[in-house]
Amino acid sequence: MENRQENNLVIKVHESDNVAIVIQAGGLPAGSQLGEGTTLAVPIPQGHKVALTAIAEGEPIVRYGEVIGTALAGIARGDHVNETNVRLPEAPALENMPLATRPAPSAEPLDGYTFEGFRNSDGSVGTKNVLGITTSVQCVAGTTDYVVRRIKNELLPNYPNVDDVVALNHTYGCGVAINAPAAIVPIRTLQNIALNPxxxxxxxxxxxxCEKLQPSTLVSDQPVKIYENSQAADPDANILSLQDESFMGFEEMVDGIMAMAKxxxxxLDRRRRETCPASELIVGMQCGGSDAFSGVTANPxxxxxxxxxxxxGGSVMFSEVTEVRDAVHLLTPRAADEQVGQALLQQMQWYDRYLEQGQADRSANPSPGNKRGGLSNVVEKALGSIIKSGNSPIADVIGPGERIRKxxxxxxxxxxxxxxxxxLQLAAGMNLQVFTTGRGTPYGLSMVPVIKVSTNTALSQRWHDIIDLDAGRIATGDASIADVGWELFHMILDIASGRKQAAADRLGLHNDLVLFNPAPVT
Known part of the structure; x- marks a missing residue:
């Protein structure tokens, strides 16, 4: 896709587009003249679309060289194009899509790049050194929060090589249909979170x-050692149940958890950073609070x-089914083989059925904030979202809660x-996440570093102490996609090494874990 500027007022992405988005902070007033001769009929906010030609009712509206919808009524040249005058098209049919038809692009291996990580006995590499305390049921979340505060204040200062202790709380574990087929999703998610490097x-x-989800299920790959309330506690104990009848009161429960944590x-304190090749990176790519700049600056x-x-040689995940579904026809040709292409379509089909069962559809996305940022519908959002995946072949497809395999x-x-x-990306094994945003979000995860990239410079300036990297410079012509891409790559290596700290970690901005549970709740 071509990224072309016109008169430094708007961006038209592809030569076949009949709309462009406004670059200017604060938008453009009515009467503004664009370089190709269009005059704005009305004021148009920053990031919103202007019609570059007259578009008759029912005619296609084209952005990124793809149809994002049709005109609900006639749209004059210079008019504002938004969700009120764009009809959402049908989703691409999933039958007879091209699978694995695009040859892998020619790219030289990138050798010699390293970071300082924590190598584990299973060969995986961490970018942090964190004690995780997970729960088998939400009932004990208050206790884990209480104990984490105690551990941070009383124990953690004695272990200078441990970065943090975190409670892996969730809302699952009991009052659920634990044996329903779809229950495998939250269960394997919790199991795989415990395996994060x-x-x-x-x-x-x-x-x-007394919970349905027994604690031993969450560490089934490790020897199960139950904490016993005795003078000679096992230092390798990894499970403690509050209803153990040997505990006399809450303080004894807390003392037991503290002893186990020690x-x-x-x-963990014996772990040390060592030089690791960049091939050990497992990076999750995500976007949130997106706007119309997402697909032309930060995501590219x-x-x-x-x-x-x-x-x-490293690993990257991209996700978000509803923000892929309407652009999946651009991804299936990139599958490494037909099996991978079929797996991608199966995930789309599964989610289509899931939405139907909930009497919802893809029009529930985008959010009101996305629309204020210039995104008219989920098709436009998806076309900008998939650009995070770059141009590499898609090597594998994993389901919700599964671990990365390739x-x-x-x-x-x-x-x-x-x-x-x-x-879910945490469960898949990511050791660092990159999060793009155009509207802004304080999102963060305590378990892995999260690098936040702004799509526009105005956000980066307003949120100067929350945003890590400003990709808005691409829109203004002050940097190229390659410039910012290389800058991000080096930032990933520095933050993975502990040489720099992501803003979310520096500020302590961390969101709770939220499980995906498509199974019934009893």
Whole structure:
């Protein structure tokens, strides 16, 4: 796709587009003259679309060289094009799509790039050194929060090589149809979160005792060692249940968790950063609070960095099914083989059925804020969203809550919800996340570094202490997509190494985990 500026007032992405978006902060007033001769009939806000030609009722509206909808009524040249005058088209049919038809682009391997990470016994590499305390049921969340505060104040200062202790609280575990087929999604998500490389294999589980989801289920890949309330507590114990009858009162429960935490902190404190190749990176790419600049600035720069990571032998995930569904026809040709292409279509089909069961459809996306940022519908949003995936072949497709299996580019199927997507990418094994935003969000995860990239310079200036990288410079011509992509790549290496800190970590801005549970609740 071509990224072309006209008179430094608007951006027209592709030569076949009949709309362009306004660059100017504050928008453009009526009467503004564009370089190709269009005169604005009405004021148009920043990021919103102006018609470059007259568009008759029913005629296609084209952006990114793709039809994003049809005109609900006649639109004059110079008019404002937005959700009120654009009809949402039908989603692309999933039958007979081209699969694995595009040859992999020629790209030289990117050698010699490294970061300082924590190598684990299973070969994975962490970018943080964190004690994770997960729960088997939401009933104990208050207790884990209480204990985490105590551990941070009383124990963590004694273990200088441990970055943090975090409660992996969630709203699952009981009052649910634990044996329903779809229950595998939240269960494997919790199991795989415990395997995230930033936890170094030292995750503890706090249970209640009567829940449907038994604590041992969450550490089934490790030896299960139950904490016993005795003078000689096992330093390797990884499970404690509050209903254990040996506990006399809340303080004894807390003392038990503290004793168990001490054993795990001692082992984590022995971890040291070592030089690791960039091929050990597992980066999740996500967007939230998007605007019309997302697909022309931040997301293309992220896509450029995606290709750099893949060339270096690393792993990248892109996600958000509803923000892929309307552009999936552009992705299936990039599948590494037909099996991968079919897997991508199966995830689209599964989500179509899921939305139908809930009596919802894809028109529920975008959000009101996305529309204020110039995105008219989910088609336009999807076309800008998939650019985060760069140009590399899609090596694999994983379902919600599954772990990443292959190096290279993976589609990790998740809802578009920021919090659920982040939780599922965490379960997939990411050790760092990149998050683009045009409207702004304080989103962050305590378990992995989150780098926030703004799509426009105005946001970066307003939120100067929350945004890590300004991609809005691409729109103004002060930087190229490649410039910002390389800058992001180097920032990823620095933050993964602990040499720099992402703003969300510096400010302590961390969101709760939110499980995706498509199964019934009883």
């Amino acid at each position: 930033n936890f170094g294999g030292e995750v503890m589980v706090i249970g209640l005792g 054993g795990h902190l001692e082992k 720069a992220v896509g450029f960095a995606t290709d750099l990571i893949v060339r270096a 190096r290279g580019l993976t589609f990790a199927a998740t809802p578009a919800s920021d919090f659920i997507c982040g939780t």
